[in-house]
Amino acid sequence: MAIGIVGGGQLALMLAEAAAELGLSLHVQTPAASDPAVVKATAVVQAPLDDIAATRQLASSCRAISFENEWVDVAALSLLEYEGVRFVPDLTCLAELVSKRRQRQLLNRLNLPAPRWCGLEAVLTQEQLGCADSDDGPDAEPAPDLVPTPRLPEGFEFPLMAKASSGGYDGKGTRLLKGSEDLDTLLKQVEPDTWILEERVAFELELAQLACRDRHGKVHCYPLVQTHQHQQVCDWVLAPAGVPHAVQAYARNIATSLLTGLQYVGMVAIELFYGPAGLQVNEIAPRTHNAGHFSIEACSTSQFAQQLRIVAGLPMGSTDLTLPGALMVNLLGFDPEPGPLLEARQGLEALGGATLHWYGKQGPCLGRKLGHITLALRATSPQDRMDEAMQRLAEVRRLWPLLSQG
Numbered sequence: 001m002a003i004g005i006v007g008g009g010q011l012a013l014m015l016a017e018a019a020a021e022l023g024l025s026l027h028v029q030t031p032a033a034s035d036p037a038v039v040k041a042t043a044v045v046q047a048p049l050d051d052i053a054a055t056r057q058l059a060s061s062c063r064a065i066s067f068e069n070e071w072v073d074v075a076a077l078s079l080l081e082y083e084g085v086r087f088v089p090d091l092t093c094l095a096e097l098v099s100k101r102r103q104r105q106l107l108n109r110l111n112l113p114a115p116r117w118c119g120l121e122a123v124l125t126q127e128q129l130g131c132a133d134s135d136d137g138p139d140a141e142p143a144p145d146l147v148p149t150p151r152l153p154e155g156f157e158f159p160l161m162a163k164a165s166s167g168g169y170d171g172k173g174t175r176l177l178k179g180s181e182d183l184d185t186l187l188k189q190v191e192p193d194t195w196i197l198e199e200r201v202a203f204e205l206e207l208a209q210l211a212c213r214d215r216h217g218k219v220h221c222y223p224l225v226q227t228h229q230h231q232q233v234c235d236w237v238l239a240p241a242g243v244p245h246a247v248q249a250y251a252r253n254i255a256t257s258l259l260t261g262l263q264y265v266g267m268v269a270i271e272l273f274y275g276p277a278g279l280q281v282n283e284i285a286p287r288t289h290n291a292g293h294f295s296i297e298a299c300s301t302s303q304f305a306q307q308l309r310i311v312a313g314l315p316m317g318s319t320d321l322t323l324p325g326a327l328m329v330n331l332l333g334f335d336p337e338p339g340p341l342l343e344a345r346q347g348l349e350a351l352g353g354a355t356l357h358w359y360g361k362q363g364p365c366l367g368r369k370l371g372h373i374t375l376a377l378r379a380t381s382p383q384d385r386m387d388e389a390m391q392r393l394a395e396v397r398r399l400w401p402l403l404s405q406g
């Protein structure tokens with residue numbers, strides 16, 4: 001049985017590795033012959049990801065098509081769906097999740113907790129939107145003291161987070177607005193209806209809940225994990241998160257409500273804030289996710305095997321942990337020269353109780369996600385597990401330092 005994946009990066013690489021273990025064929029559509037998944041895929045359609053003719057070719061040999069990431073042209077793909085191509089998740093669900101604005105509207109409809117938000121255009125007056133009535137003709141300019149200024153909607157105050165509705169990841173497409181000057185600058189640079197504003201959340205922890213739903217409506221949740229960001233890029237993930245059982249249960253309820261409300265089929269990752277206001281949904285990724293890489297070594301069924309099982313129509317596997325805990329650390333290129341990276345990689349390979357995943361990316365390495373390492377943890381209590389995780393993290397960072405802000 002063949003499964004098609006639009007995308008050929010590291011997520012597709014790990015899907016290909018899981019497919020081999022399941023006895024499935026994985027065909028990928030990806031632009032370059034050097035992309036990570038090419039070496040493990042059964043077949044490759046080399047073409048840009050938005051090449052619909054290439055996706056049609058991919059689908060001709062596959063039972064169903066899934067995606068490495070959500071930045072796809074849903075409207076264009078709808079033609080293929082009309083022709084009978086099966087997408088998992090389906091395009092109706094993707095349309096609700098590819099835009100952060102649509103995500104927020106969905107969360108509001110489902111009464112799921114999320115930061116307060118509004119469209120960036122909500123700060124504009126009618127004059128700024130070009131709707132003001134004037135008797136002076138279209139070319140008239142307002143007097144300097146009457147030039148309108150942006151106004152925050154009632155209940156909003158600085159600082160605020162501004163986010164591009166689509167295309168943002170790893171901190172890209174996100175701005176912190178400390179005051180009106182930052183807001184004015186943003187308005188001069190972007191189309192307001194393509195951005196949203198959110199209240200800045202005071203949180204103690206960032207968490208992630210991975211979950212999956214099959215075509216029969218059955219939902220499984222992976223252990224809730226703690227994530228840590230460095231310069232807005234995921235640094236490490238600790239499984240399971242050391243939070244009260246009530247928080248874990250609430251995260252599972254949020255995931256179940258979301259998947260059931262959408263009639264979603266496939267893997268999903270829900271990024272969460274946890275703090276004085278409780279749990280709040282930050283973002284939703286309709287795919288396998290960096291926060292779930294630990295599952296390859298630490299769960300009965302990895303997130304990659306689970307996605308393939310669902311797409312292939314196979315029964316879902318158990319999401320239970322097979323270890324007391326695990327720490328996943330991302331490896332971002334810290335040096336422009338390959339020599340130090342190779343030496344550091346060899347050091348990581350020698351670490352005990354650890355599994356290194358190297359993505360085989362070609363080209364410039366500085367700042368790129370080149371791989372990750374998962375370390376098995378033995379401690380069973382939350383505090384002991386965190387202490388052990390930080391000790392193992394220090395081992396990794398002695399060999400593979402964090403990329404500094406340049």
